[in-house]
Amino acid sequence: MKPSLTSLHLFVVVIMTLSISSSMITTAAAQTVTDTTGREVRNGGKYHIIPIQGGRINLTNENICPLNVVVNLSSKDKPGDGFYFSHYTRDAFLRTSRILSIDSGKKNVSGCNKSTIWTIPNAEAKAPSNLITTGGDMRKCFQVVNYPGVSRKHRTPTYMLQYCPSFCGVRVATKTCFNISTYSYKGVTRLASSGGTPFAFGFYKL
Numbered sequence: 001m002k003p004s005l006t007s008l009h010l011f012v013v014v015i016m017t018l019s020i021s022s023s024m025i026t027t028a029a030a031q032t033v034t035d036t037t038g039r040e041v042r043n044g045g046k047y048h049i050i051p052i053q054g055g056r057i058n059l060t061n062e063n064i065c066p067l068n069v070v071v072n073l074s075s076k077d078k079p080g081d082g083f084y085f086s087h088y089t090r091d092a093f094l095r096t097s098r099i100l101s102i103d104s105g106k107k108n109v110s111g112c113n114k115s116t117i118w119t120i121p122n123a124e125a126k127a128p129s130n131l132i133t134t135g136g137d138m139r140k141c142f143q144v145v146n147y148p149g150v151s152r153k154h155r156t157p158t159y160m161l162q163y164c165p166s167f168c169g170v171r172v173a174t175k176t177c178f179n180i181s182t183y184s185y186k187g188v189t190r191l192a193s194s195g196g197t198p199f200a201f202g203f204y205k206l
C-alpha cells in the first residue's frame with residue numbers, strides 16, 4: 001500500500017518538530033556569558049569576579065603555595081584581582097555550560113612558582129582539600145553556569161561556577177560537576193566545593 005499524502009505529510013511535520021525542538025534545547029544549554037554591563041564576555045579575556053552579595057575576590061595574601069582564592073565581603077574600593085577565563089577555542093565569547101580554564105595570570109605571587117591555573121586538589125574531601133587553589137596541571141576543569149533566579153532578583157547577569165574533574169581527566173566517584181560555594185574558617189572566606197548555596201557572581205571588566 002502506498003502511503004497516503006496525509007500520513008507522509010504528518011511524518012515530515014513530526015521530523016521537523018523534533019529537529020526544531022532539539023536545536024532549541026542545544027541553544028538553551030549554552031549561552032553567551034555577559035558582564036555586569038550586559039556586554040559579551042571575551043573568551044580568554046581578563047575579568048574581575050564580583051560577588052553578588054558585595055565584596056571582592058583576590059588571590060590570598062597569606063604566604064602559602066599553591067595559593068587560595070579569597071572572598072573579601074567587606075572590600076568595596078577596588079575590583080580585586082583579575083582572572084583569565086578561556087575555552088582554548090577560536091570562539092570570540094565565553095559560553096555557559098562549556099568547559100573552560102581559569103588562570104590567575106600573576107606569576108610568582110608571594111614567591112609561589114606553581115602554575116597559575118585554578119584547580120581543586122580533592123573536590124570530594126573536606127577543607128582544605130576542597131578549596132580552589134592555583135597550581136593546576138590540567139586546563140579546562142571549570143564551567144560557568146547560569147544562576148537564573150538570582151539574575152532576575154539582582155537585575156544583572158549572574159552566574160555560578162562548577163568544577164568538573166571528570167572533564168579534565170580526574171576520576172571521581174560521586175558527581176560529574178561540583179558547585180562552587182564559599183567556605184569560611186578563622187574569619188577568612190575562600191572558594192571551595194564545600195556544598196551549600198552556590199557562590200553567585202558577575203563578570204566585571206576594568
Ligand SMILES: *[C@@H]1O[C@H](CO)[C@@H](O)[C@H](O)[C@H]1NC(C)=O
Pocket residue numbers: 072073074075076077188
Ligand atoms: C578586606 O578588604 C578590606 C578593605 O579593602 C581590608 O581592609 C581588609 O584587610 C581585607 N580583608 C582581608 C581578609 O583581606
Ligand SMILES: *[C@@H]1O[C@H](CO)[C@@H](O)[C@H](O)[C@H]1NC(C)=O
Pocket residue numbers: 057058059060061072078079080081082
Ligand atoms: C586585591 O587585588 C587588588 C588588585 O590586584 C589589589 O589592589 C588589592 O590590594 C588586593 N586586596 C587584598 C586584600 O589582597
Ligand SMILES: *[C@@H]1O[C@H](CO)[C@@H](O)[C@H](O)[C@H]1NC(C)=O
Pocket residue numbers: 108110111112
Ligand atoms: C619569585 O619570588 C621570590 C620571592 O618573592 C624571588 O626570590 C624569586 O626570585 C622570584 N622568581 C622569579 C622567577 O621571579
Ligand SMILES: *[C@@H]1O[C@H](CO)[C@@H](O)[C@H](O)[C@H]1NC(C)=O
Pocket residue numbers: 111113
Ligand atoms: C620553586 O620554588 C621552590 C621552593 O620555593 C624551589 O625549590 C624551586 O627551585 C623553584 N622552582 C623554580 C622552577 O623556580
Ligand SMILES: *[C@@H]1O[C@H](CO)[C@@H](O)[C@H](O)[C@H]1NC(C)=O
Pocket residue numbers: 175177178179197198
Ligand atoms: C548546584 O546548585 C544549584 C542551584 O542551587 C542546584 O539546583 C543544584 O542541585 C546544585 N548541583 C549540585 C551538583 O550540587
